Amino acid sequence: MKLILFTLLTLGCQAFLTSPANAASEDCSRCVVVYGDTRTNHAVHKKVVALIMARKPEAVFHIGDMVDDGRVAAQWDKFNEITGELRKKARFYPARGNHEQLSPDYFKVFGLKDWTPWYSTDLHGIHFIVLDSETPFWKGTAQYKWLVNDLKKAVASPENKFLAVMMHRPPYSTSEHGTIDAPVVAETLVPLFEEYGVVAGHDHNYERSFKNGIFYVVAGSGGAPLYAQVSSSTISQVYAKKYNYLTISLSSGAIKAEVFDDSDTPIDAFEITPKPRKPAK
Numbered sequence: 001m002k003l004i005l006f007t008l009l010t011l012g013c014q015a016f017l018t019s020p021a022n023a024a025s026e027d028c029s030r031c032v033v034v035y036g037d038t039r040t041n042h043a044v045h046k047k048v049v050a051l052i053m054a055r056k057p058e059a060v061f062h063i064g065d066m067v068d069d070g071r072v073a074a075q076w077d078k079f080n081e082i083t084g085e086l087r088k089k090a091r092f093y094p095a096r097g098n099h100e101q102l103s104p105d106y107f108k109v110f111g112l113k114d115w116t117p118w119y120s121t122d123l124h125g126i127h128f129i130v131l132d133s134e135t136p137f138w139k140g141t142a143q144y145k146w147l148v149n150d151l152k153k154a155v156a157s158p159e160n161k162f163l164a165v166m167m168h169r170p171p172y173s174t175s176e177h178g179t180i181d182a183p184v185v186a187e188t189l190v191p192l193f194e195e196y197g198v199v200a201g202h203d204h205n206y207e208r209s210f211k212n213g214i215f216y217v218v219a220g221s222g223g224a225p226l227y228a229q230v231s232s233s234t235i236s237q238v239y240a241k242k243y244n245y246l247t248i249s250l251s252s253g254a255i256k257a258e259v260f261d262d263s264d265t266p267i268d269a270f271e272i273t274p275k276p277r278k279p280a281k
């Protein structure tokens, strides 16, 4: 299962929905790709990775559940075999999923020497925060304190026009995990996301929701079994039971997001422009 949360940090944004692009596999050398939940179907994972590589992205975020059981070394070998070339050509940022099973191999595979599963990075005016939904993240925890501090610093920086948060378990989903994990994430983190401005996975489908100025995107299947929509929500705008990956590009001050299936057929597209931000507290 996997999830991407894509929120904007600018305390309010203007969103424009655009028609999905027609051209597939366009070069997006200044793009960031988000995908996840690769787990078991290696043929689909290889296909999705080939499509991502054809776009030549600058960076790739994998939002968790890379393998089916992170304690099994052979599964990491397979993951490395499928993603090896991609990880040589693009910066690769992982977010841990539940199927990584808290295995130390996760840190070894990605060379995370300090064993900290949450971090942030800046790229083309977007501040990307990667949270670890497998470590406690509620108020008072080390991760929560780090997040608040990182958000404050990000908002204070004139370089950051947008804020994107990546994590495995989404706060909003009308798929299988929508009533299990989502309420906890929403109750704890959404107030912060709304204050500061957020993409997530875990469910194996594509879904875009929009609430209080923030897009919540589940881009959760690069090879894991697909999930059907099992409930409805007034904030859910697009749902597709399809393998998928998402591209994010920043041009002319706006974020352009496009989503494609495993045949590179467009599923969704939307654009986000920033509003003037409030001063940092």
Ligand SMILES: [Fe+2]
Residues within 6 Å of the ligand: 001, 002, 065, 097, 098, 099, 168, 202, 203
């Ligand atoms: Fe998951």
